[in-house]
Amino acid sequence: MARDYLDSALEWLNDYTGDNKNLLAIGGAGAVLLLGSIYILPNGKDRHRLTGGGIKADRVKQEFNDYADAYGKEAGAGITDRTKTGQLVDTFYNLVTDIYEWGWGLSFHFSPRLPGKSWAASEAAHESRLAAILQLLPGKKCLDVGCGVGGPMRTIASTSGAEVTGITINQYQVQRAEHHNKKMGVQELCKPVQGDFLKMPFKDNSFDAAYAIEATCHAAKLEEVYGEIQRVLKPGGLFASYEWVATKHYDENNPEHVKIIDEINFGNGLPEMRTYKQAEEAGKIAGLELVMSIDIATASSVAGPWYNRLGWLMKSHIITFNSTMVWILARLHLAPAGMEDVHTMLVRVAKSLCDGGSTGVFSPMHLLVFKKPASPGKDQVANHVSA
Numbered sequence: 001m002a003r004d005y006l007d008s009a010l011e012w013l014n015d016y017t018g019d020n021k022n023l024l025a026i027g028g029a030g031a032v033l034l035l036g037s038i039y040i041l042p043n044g045k046d047r048h049r050l051t052g053g054g055i056k057a058d059r060v061k062q063e064f065n066d067y068a069d070a071y072g073k074e075a076g077a078g079i080t081d082r083t084k085t086g087q088l089v090d091t092f093y094n095l096v097t098d099i100y101e102w103g104w105g106l107s108f109h110f111s112p113r114l115p116g117k118s119w120a121a122s123e124a125a126h127e128s129r130l131a132a133i134l135q136l137l138p139g140k141k142c143l144d145v146g147c148g149v150g151g152p153m154r155t156i157a158s159t160s161g162a163e164v165t166g167i168t169i170n171q172y173q174v175q176r177a178e179h180h181n182k183k184m185g186v187q188e189l190c191k192p193v194q195g196d197f198l199k200m201p202f203k204d205n206s207f208d209a210a211y212a213i214e215a216t217c218h219a220a221k222l223e224e225v226y227g228e229i230q231r232v233l234k235p236g237g238l239f240a241s242y243e244w245v246a247t248k249h250y251d252e253n254n255p256e257h258v259k260i261i262d263e264i265n266f267g268n269g270l271p272e273m274r275t276y277k278q279a280e281e282a283g284k285i286a287g288l289e290l291v292m293s294i295d296i297a298t299a300s301s302v303a304g305p306w307y308n309r310l311g312w313l314m315k316s317h318i319i320t321f322n323s324t325m326v327w328i329l330a331r332l333h334l335a336p337a338g339m340e341d342v343h344t345m346l347v348r349v350a351k352s353l354c355d356g357g358s359t360g361v362f363s364p365m366h367l368l369v370f371k372k373p374a375s376p377g378k379d380q381v382a383n384h385v386s387a
């Protein structure tokens, strides 16, 4: 495969003769070196490819443009036609999944940095916290709402011994998750399925517990996805979510705050941003009892900020360097045309996310824990922890 690509790249170069030859030769050599780092050098046994996921290469640019056009230009607009949210989110993940895997890893979320620990270890701890909160044990059945390519599901199943079913709207992510699950030998406990979390293909009362990591933020209406989770949970079952929210420091009358949140919405496939209060409320509307509400981004005074991982990437210029690489790949037809636009969007939003984090107006990890009432009609318990 990589050889075929290279051959066609060399052919492409050979088509050019004349005055530009030397320049092209240097550029070509540089390009081959750059390509080498993703196309030739294996990463483990995997080779990174930048594809449009389930979108055919020749449709990527158009799909990206349609995605971009779906966001309103006025401050605070978000996705203008909210009925298209699911479809746009699916497109978004077709476009970004390979870039996320390449540049970030297999867990598509943030985590605070634990002192003395790597980002990978900090990420796993952030995932395991949910297994502990949900009291997962061998034999329990747990639902991962918006499972991505399964990074968290693999940590949570292997740390707890529970069976984890993941749902994602994006078929390409199911394929990737299955690939990684097989490679890591966890298929027995990890089952990714394609489906819309607003209409889940699961029976009522079928899971002991559920969690969502930076995923329910994609729902057009938060109470609707919470309602579906409420339906499939067994009575007494717990649901924990790391929710993307505007924090108590967010001021809707501050244009700078609104701008940061608009940029975050656009670069991440969100219809709108909810405040943490609205998220708490959505759970209650869905018939869930609030057990815990705390912003993990600021909960520990000794953990490092989640956005430092992005800040570091930007300071090291790796992201800009890789942007150039994607641009060259697209020119050489080794990546779909339009992929460079997708990459640019992600580089831009990295800055907005850092701004959201450093100003404190945004958190990608407001932890909400809800409980499905043990028996219908029972009085709602109000003894929750708030922060």
Ligand SMILES: C[S@@+](CC[C@H](N)C(=O)[O-])C[C@H]1O[C@@H](n2cnc3c(N)ncnc32)[C@H](O)[C@@H]1O
Pocket (backbone or CB within 6 Å): 086, 089, 093, 106, 107, 108, 109, 145, 146, 147, 148, 149, 150, 151, 152, 167, 168, 169, 170, 173, 195, 196, 197, 198, 212, 213, 214, 215, 216, 218, 219
């Ligand atoms: C930021 S990713 C997080 C993935 C995963 N939780 C992780 O941490 O690696 C958000 C996920 O939510 C999923 N998602 C968004 N809207 C969805 C919907 N309507 N139905 C099912 N999954 C959805 C996306 O497909 C994606 O897998």
Ligand SMILES: *[C@@H]1O[C@H](CO)[C@@H](O)[C@H](O)[C@H]1NC(C)=O
Pocket (backbone or CB within 6 Å): 037, 038, 102, 103, 104, 313, 318, 319, 322
């Ligand atoms: C940049 O490219 C290198 C080489 O392919 C890759 O290992 C790294 O993960 C990429 N980083 C980002 C942030 O894209």
